[in-house]
Amino acid sequence: MVTGRQQHLNQALLRIPRRAENSARHTVSKTYVEAGSFAALLHSSDHQILYGRRGTGKTHALLHLSDLLAGMGDVAVYVDLRTIGSAGGIHADSAQTAAERGTQLLIDTLEEVHDGLLAVAMEREVSERSLRSDHQSGRTSPSDHQSGRNLPSDHQSGRSDQHYDPTALLRELDALAEAATTVKVVGEVERETTFAGEAETTQSAGVTLSASPGVRASASSKRSVSAQSRLLRTGVERHQVMFGPLSRAVRGIVRALAPARLWLLLDEWSSVPRDLQPFLADLLRRAVLPVGGLTVKIAAIERRSRFAAPTATGGYVGIEVGSDAASSVDLDEFLVFDNSAARAREFFARLFHNHTAVWLATMVRDPPSDVTGFVDEYFSRTAFTELVRAAEGVPRDAINIAALAAQHAHDKPITVADVRRAARDWYLRDKQTAIRGHEDARAALRALVDEVVGHRRARTFVVDQLAVERAGVVEDLHDARLLHLLRRGIADPNHPGALYDGFAIDYGCYVSLLLDDAKFHARGKGDWLNSPAGVPPEGFKFARAAIDLGALLG
Known part of the structure; x- marks a missing residue:
């Protein structure tokens, strides 16, 4: 060598590159790798939620899908939800009510979608003008168009031409902007009215003339009357999103794009404040998901996402996963x-x-x-x-x-x-630094490592699902990739009604013990930490793998 x-x-x-958005856009599809049946699920026209922890490839998958759709002639609008809103962080401003922050979130998101579609319309219009100009100047001919010569790069690459009208799309985008920016003034209204003009006043003298019996003499005078009309509103302007006009605007956009299909790709859903996520989900459920010819894909971290919230009347605000959104896909399960x-x-x-x-x-x-x-x-x-x-x-x-x-x-x-x-x-x-400021998570990780690695000489364990939900800290460690969920819903043969989740301590955590802690070096060559072939196969035996999380964490 x-x-x-x-x-x-x-x-x-x-x-x-460590992140897909840092890669050159033309290399995204070249470097993308399909994971099993995930590709077929991703390409379906069903509304979907793509779950996965940070670094599992959600962004790369959506960008790759966007490129594929462009090649097919469909229209994909990719929205990174981390970038919407103002620099002041209005969405996380606790001084404002959840309704006010949620409304602003909806407007900011719609504005991002509007800008994406506007770019599509302008690109299409420029392309058509270029073709018309070339044809009028004699640089192209019908045979040129048929053979693909002198056409834009999307035609040369085999992209199907859907012939949607950019002018109609721009008109519908105006309707979308109007529906998303309605302003309502909340406060007192003071009305003052003033008239302007002349009025004539007639007065009777009460004298009867003998020559003309019954006729009375009268005198009249004129005076000017002026006034003003003024309407004064005192209050606060508040934005409001009307789902009816908004839904009609979305339907109009889909009609303008036909026969191309519109795909809305929402990335980094979990970056939205958790209490506002149901508001954004409700906007999708009411104004977007029911529209035919449109598909929504959402990339989210499962344990940091809240797609629905109950209401006082027994209903809910948001999306019911599995009902309103047809399916969900977990990238973690494909690559373990x-x-x-x-x-x-x-x-x-x-x-x-x-x-x-x-x-x-x-x-x-x-x-x-x-x-x-x-x-x-x-x-x-x-x-x-x-x-x-x-x-x-x-x-x-x-x-x-x-x-x-x-x-x-x-x-x-x-x-x-x-x-x-x-x-x-x-x-x-x-x-490890990801939980530096989370004392409960650090204490839980230390207790789990002492018990699982130190005492049991293993790296896997099972925990009752109800205990995991109550503790919460296990979910935090899973999000930080310090624990890894290997299997869901494991049944205990002795207690069929209880379901367990199987976790593993992070590889780097227990390998650091092998390299840094002298007490592990003293053990025999057969010990799994010192095995030259690597770590042992994993298994879940309840006799030695089950952990009482409540007793362990106190």
């Missing part, structure tokens, strides 16, 4: 090593191969042409299997651990020892 080549290979791992080791290895091998191929094409001769060659050239023995297990089903963690392992390996293939050191560094540098 040439030293310079291996060093370039490892450097390619260091250059992989213990659910399917072979599938997880294949996914991550393709992930690293696709990302490094962009850089290796200019760095080395004859870069690995397939995933098998990639793994053989980058990793020694079982190191890649160890890396996949260390990732715990999270692509972003896999990329970061691989980059740290490449630094340790430098100009040599990556070994198991490199992966373990990298996993420990990533755990201490990123994951």
